[in-house]
Amino acid sequence: MKILSLFPLTATFLLNMNTVNAQSYINNQLTPVQGSANFTISGDGRASRFFTAAGTHASGVGHISLHTTDFEITARRWNIGLSGVESSGNAGSNFSIWGYGDTGSYLYTALTIQRSNGYLGIGTAAPEAKFHVNAPQGIPIARFTQSNVLPANGYVDIRNITASTGLFIPGLISRSHAPGRPFGLYLIGEAEDIVPITADTAVAAVIIDGRNKAGAKLVNNNLLAINSYGQNYLMVKGNGSVGIGTTDTKGYKLAVNGSGIFTKVKVKTFGAWPDYVFEDGFQLPSLDEVNTFIKLHKHLPDMPSAAEVNEEGIDLGEMNRKLLQKIEEQTLYIIKMNEDMKLMKQKIQDLENQIK
Numbered sequence: 001m002k003i004l005s006l007f008p009l010t011a012t013f014l015l016n017m018n019t020v021n022a023q024s025y026i027n028n029q030l031t032p033v034q035g036s037a038n039f040t041i042s043g044d045g046r047a048s049r050f051f052t053a054a055g056t057h058a059s060g061v062g063h064i065s066l067h068t069t070d071f072e073i074t075a076r077r078w079n080i081g082l083s084g085v086e087s088s089g090n091a092g093s094n095f096s097i098w099g100y101g102d103t104g105s106y107l108y109t110a111l112t113i114q115r116s117n118g119y120l121g122i123g124t125a126a127p128e129a130k131f132h133v134n135a136p137q138g139i140p141i142a143r144f145t146q147s148n149v150l151p152a153n154g155y156v157d158i159r160n161i162t163a164s165t166g167l168f169i170p171g172l173i174s175r176s177h178a179p180g181r182p183f184g185l186y187l188i189g190e191a192e193d194i195v196p197i198t199a200d201t202a203v204a205a206v207i208i209d210g211r212n213k214a215g216a217k218l219v220n221n222n223l224l225a226i227n228s229y230g231q232n233y234l235m236v237k238g239n240g241s242v243g244i245g246t247t248d249t250k251g252y253k254l255a256v257n258g259s260g261i262f263t264k265v266k267v268k269t270f271g272a273w274p275d276y277v278f279e280d281g282f283q284l285p286s287l288d289e290v291n292t293f294i295k296l297h298k299h300l301p302d303m304p305s306a307a308e309v310n311e312e313g314i315d316l317g318e319m320n321r322k323l324l325q326k327i328e329e330q331t332l333y334i335i336k337m338n339e340d341m342k343l344m345k346q347k348i349q350d351l352e353n354q355i356k
Contacts, residue, residue, distance in 0.1 A: 066080070096112045140158065189207075274324050274325035
């Protein structure tokens with residue numbers, strides 16, 4: 001039968017038939033039809049509209065299936081369709097894309113968009129945020145690269161940094177590609193250049209805020225650590241103390257294991273400054289008393305012993321106060337000795353005058 005003579009008849013016939021009879025006519029006249037399909041297009045197909053309806057196909061309601069060489073189930077590679085049973089609140093009938101293995105068996109849900117809220121999930125059929133990525137342990141959750149730099153040379157990864165099964169320690173890993181430059185990860189926080197008001201005195205352009213899982217402040221745990229390949233260089237503890245070169249601050253606000261250099265250090269002491277030594281009521285111990293104390297204790301009065309310094313260290317402000325007191329006391333001794341020497345000289349001079 002010639003196509004030109006068949007087409008008017010077919011078109012007229014289809015327009016005057018119900019859906020079942022039209023389908024039966026297509027099955028009988030436009031052969032062959034593959035498998036249980038109602039119709040087959042071998043080549044390009046076009047339609048102004050294409051509607052799909054429910055029909056369970058592997059995982060979810062797979063309305064459109066993409067196969068490789070034929071239309072057998074073993075050749076199925078992707079399904080595009082709806083998943084989830086509909087309920088109130090516009091829930092269910094979520095858009096999904098499923099992936100299949102070499103035998104056509106279900107592998108994973110590659111992508112899901114929830115109809116109720118527009119949440120997008122990659123690797124999960126139930127996204128819990130506007131963008132939710134779920135990845136197997138051991139591979140990056142997300143990777144960001146630049147088109148003109150090889151991915152192995154420069155990237156930013158979001159991943160689980162532990163390989164221990166069942167554990168999740170989120171990590172951000174950055175590899176820079178700037179030959180001859182010291183860059184790794186560059187973190188910038190842009191903010192208004194203002195003096196913080198009273199309510200904002202604890203915030204800044206860049207904030208690192210550690211807290212417990214109940215949303216309260218940390219007390220026992222460490223707050224911030226700066227390490228180099230696992231070796232700690234600086235530790236900020238939950239109680240606000242800082243350790244440099246040590247993780248044990250011994251209860252002090254700042255603990256440094258090593259040397260330090262400063263262009264200026266200012267210490268405010270809480271004790272009385274020792275100018276009271278020059279007051280009239282100050283009792284300056286005699287040198288004999290000092291001598292007796294030194295022979296017995298092997299250090300100056302009111303000064304810590306070597307054993308005490310080794311055990312507890314020294315308070316810089318308090319030690320400077322004590323040292324100044326000793327200097328002022330020595331000044332008084334020198335003044336007294338100078339007065340005694342003047343008196344002795346005068347007496348010697350008087351004796352010499354009498355001899356003459």
